[in-house]
Amino acid sequence: MNIIKLGATSSTNDFLKDLLTKQFVENYTVIIAENQTKGKGQMGSEWNVESGKNLTFSVLIKDLLLDINAIFHLNVAVAISIVEALESLNIPGLFIKWPNDILAENKKIGGILIENSIKPNGEIFSIVGIGLNVNQKNFKNLPKASSLLVITGKEFDKETVFVAILENLKRNMALLRNKEYSLLWEVYDKNLFKKGVPMPFETDDHHRFMGIIKGVTSNGKLEVLLEDDSVKTFDIKEVRLLY
Template sequence: MPHFSTSKPSLTILQKVDSTNNYAMACINDRDVPNGTAWLALHQTSGKGQRGHKWQSKPGENIIMSLALKPRGLFLSNQFMLSMAVALGSYDFVKKYAGKNTAIKWSNDIYIGDKKAGGILIENVIRGNKWIYAVAGIGLNLNQENFLPALPNPVSLSQVTGKKYDLIKMAEELQEYIMDRCAHLRPAAYEQLMHEYVSRLYHLGIKQQFLTKEGMVFEAVIKGIERDGKLILEKGERLINVNFGEISFII
C-alpha cells in the first residue's frame, strides 16, 4: 500500500543555489533524506522548467522550492498520480489566496485566469527497477511585480491580491498542502484524484487553440486525461490523446 509519512518535514533555507532540484538530488545521492524534506532558495541562478526551459525569478521574491518525496508502494507506472497530487496541493494553496480563477494548466502549471503563477518539475530517482524518490521542484510567483518581457504571461499572488507575503511562512504552508495531498495517495483514491485534477484543468470543455511541435495550429476541446497523464482532446468528430511535449497552448 502506498504510504507517505505524515510527520512534519524540515524546510532548509538556501541563500544561493544553481537549482533546488539539483541540490535536492545531491542530498539524496549523499544520504537518506526523510520524506517531505524541502529546500527553499532565496536566489536560484539556473532554475529548471519543463522540457528544458529555464525558470526565472527575482531573488527573494518568489517561492523556489524542491521537495524530496518517497513514493513507497507506488509503481513506476503510477508516476502521473504523484504528479497530480503535487499539482493539486499547489492548486489548493494558490486558490486559498487567489480564489476561484485558479486552475491547473496541463500538465503542471498553475494559472490564475489566463496568466501563469507557477510551474512544477518532477524528477525521479530510480535504482534498478525501484522508484526511490521523486524530487518535486515548484516555482511560484509570490511578491514579484515586474517580469522580463520575454516571459509571455506571468503573474504573482501579490499582483492579484495587492498584498505582500512572508516568503518562508508561505513556503512552509505550500509544503504542508503538498504533503497533505501526498499522504492521501492510495489505490482506492486514484479515481477521485483524477476527477479532482480534471475538474480543475485550465480551459476544460472549452475550444482551445494548440500548437504542435511541428508548428501546426489546431483547435480542440479538452475532455480529460488518461491514467498515464496523456491529455484527451476532442478534435472535430474524434478523440485524440496527446503526450507531454507534443503540443503547447496558444493563449
C-alpha cells in the same frame, strides 16, 4: 519534515539530487532557496525569478512505491496541493494548465518539475520542484506571467504560502499512498484549464488545429476531441494550447 534553507543555489532539484548521492536523506526533506540561478522547467526550459521575491523549493518523496507507468498521479497530487493552498489564501481564478503550470486569472504564477529515479528494489524516488511567483512585480518579456502580488494587489508572507503548500502536499500524499486516486483526479479535472472549451492548439511541428480538452490520461497525456469527432492523445511537448 526536514527543511534546509539556502541563500542561493543553481537549482533546488539539483541540490537535492546531489545531496542524495552523499548521505541518507529522510523522506519529505525540503530544500528551499531565496535565489535560484538556474531553475528548470519542463524539458530543460529555464525558470527565472527575482531573488527573495518568490518561492523556489524541492521536496523528496520516496515512500510511495508507485508503478512508474502511473507516476502522473504524483503530478496530480502536487498540482492540486498548490491550488488548494492558494484557494485558502483567496487567490482568484486558479487553474492547472496541462501538464504542470499553475495559473491565476489566465496568467502563469507557478510551475512544477518532478524528476523520478528507480532504485534496484523498485522503489521510486521523486524530487518535486515547485516554483511560485509570490511578490515579484516585473515580468519583462513574459506577458503571460504574473504573481500573487500582481494578481491581488497585495504582498504575501512567503512563509505563510510555503507552509500552506506543504500542509496540503502532505495531506494529498496520504491520499496517494492510500491509492485514493479518484479523489485526487476529481479535484484535478475540476481545475483543468480550458477543459470542455473549443480552443486552438499547435503541435511540435507547428501544425495548428481546433480541439476541445476532454481530460488527461492516468499516464499524463492530454486527450483532445478533434473537429472530426475523433479523440487524440498528446504527450508532453507534442502539443501546446494557444490562449
